[in-house]
Amino acid sequence: MxxxxxxxGLGCGLCLLAVLLMTPESARGQQEAKAADVMFVLDIxxxxxxxxxxxxxxxxxxxxxxxxxxxxxxxxxxxxxxxxARTPNDKVAGIKSDPFxxxxxxxxxxxxxQKEYRSVVSKVKAEGGGDIPENSMEGMKLAAxxxxxxxxxxxxxxxxxxxxxxxNLDKSTEAARKALVDGxxxxxxxxxxxxxxxxxxxxxxxxxxxxxxGIFFEISDQKAAFVGILDKISDQTITxxxxxxxxxxxxxxxxxxx
Numbered sequence: 001m002x003x004x005x006x007x008x009g010l011g012c013g014l015c016l017l018a019v020l021l022m023t024p025e026s027a028r029g030q031q032e033a034k035a036a037d038v039m040f041v042l043d044i045x046x047x048x049x050x051x052x053x054x055x056x057x058x059x060x061x062x063x064x065x066x067x068x069x070x071x072x073x074x075x076x077x078x079x080x081x082x083x084x085a086r087t088p089n090d091k092v093a094g095i096k097s098d099p100f101x102x103x104x105x106x107x108x109x110x111x112x113x114q115k116e117y118r119s120v121v122s123k124v125k126a127e128g129g130g131d132i133p134e135n136s137m138e139g140m141k142l143a144a145x146x147x148x149x150x151x152x153x154x155x156x157x158x159x160x161x162x163x164x165x166x167x168n169l170d171k172s173t174e175a176a177r178k179a180l181v182d183g184x185x186x187x188x189x190x191x192x193x194x195x196x197x198x199x200x201x202x203x204x205x206x207x208x209x210x211x212x213x214g215i216f217f218e219i220s221d222q223k224a225a226f227v228g229i230l231d232k233i234s235d236q237t238i239t240x241x242x243x244x245x246x247x248x249x250x251x252x253x254x255x256x257x258x
Contacts, residue, residue, distance in 0.1 A: 035072040035152040037110050039185075041099075041143045043136065043160035044079045045129035050221040051159050051191075056121040060114050074110035075117055076146055077102045079124060080139035082165065087127035094123070099139040101146050109146035133165040137172040140203065144176075144183035154185040161219050163196045177203045181210040188214040 040055060042048070059075065066073045080099035081087075094102070102120050104111035111117050140158060148154050164172065180188060180203065190200045197216050205212040 034070055035149060036066075036155055037074050037076065037148040037152050038155040038157065039076040039078060039110075039143045039146060041078045041080070041136070041139045041156060041158045043081070043134055043139075043162060044124055044126055045081050045134060045162070046126050047129070047161055047221075048159075049126035050223065051161075051219075052121060052124050052126055054223065055159075056118050059117055059121075063112075063114055072112070074108075074112045074149075076104075076110040076143070077117070077120060078139055078143035078146070080135040081128050082130055082134045083128070085128070087125075089123075089125040089127055092123055093125065094120075099135055099142045101142055110148065132162050134160060134162045136160050136162070136164045136200075137169075137176045137203075140176045140188075141172075141179040144179035144185055146183075148183070153187075154183060155187045155189070156180065156185045157189045157191065158200065159191045159219070160196075161193055161221075163193075163199055169199075173199075173202050177205055177212065180212050181205060181207075186211060186213065188212055189217065190214060191217045191219050194218055 042051060042055065044052060055077075063073060063075070078099055078101040079095060082098070084098050086095075090096075101109050103109055104116055104120070105113070136158060140156065143156060188203060190197065192200055201214075201216065203212065204214055
């Protein structure tokens, strides 16, 4: 996967992935379990209930497939709208700001518990919005600051049907990119409108040592499209894991032995 902007020609609205860049080595020279922390960055304005439902309902299938492939995955959730104004449901959902990152057991922004994650997502309702552009860049920036485990692959999934706010867009795009690089999020999957694709792809980076790559998926509010895309996304990301693991192993074999 690279910045060649690989397009998955699938009408889909949501997806999630299981993913890992490489298997780190422990201090003893033994391999640790493959692991990934996956952060959803989700638009929760009035038009996005279909995506909220898909994240909640599709999570179990995705995590089960990840587990079967030997990947220790946790998931997180950052939500955003377009203003600091609270909506009637925010108190119930525990949303205290815009954007906002949820915390789970022990104060962690990630959990491996399907039940715990679904209990949080099920309380979130699509409300508010106002004008069309949303705080998506700020949402990614906040999400990238969430504390992850050491030595894991960090994945971000942006889900929105709107463009980012236009005020100081170049500056906010650069800030989002820097946040992903600093947080070592090497993969950013974009689930958005085709018209907004090029804007969000600017968050990707091909700078050596600071790469952020990803895949674009065209958002759809059809639930059937969600079901069809989940396995395809999982297969694609698992294939990428194996490719990167092989590259890491090849690099290790080429290192001169002391």
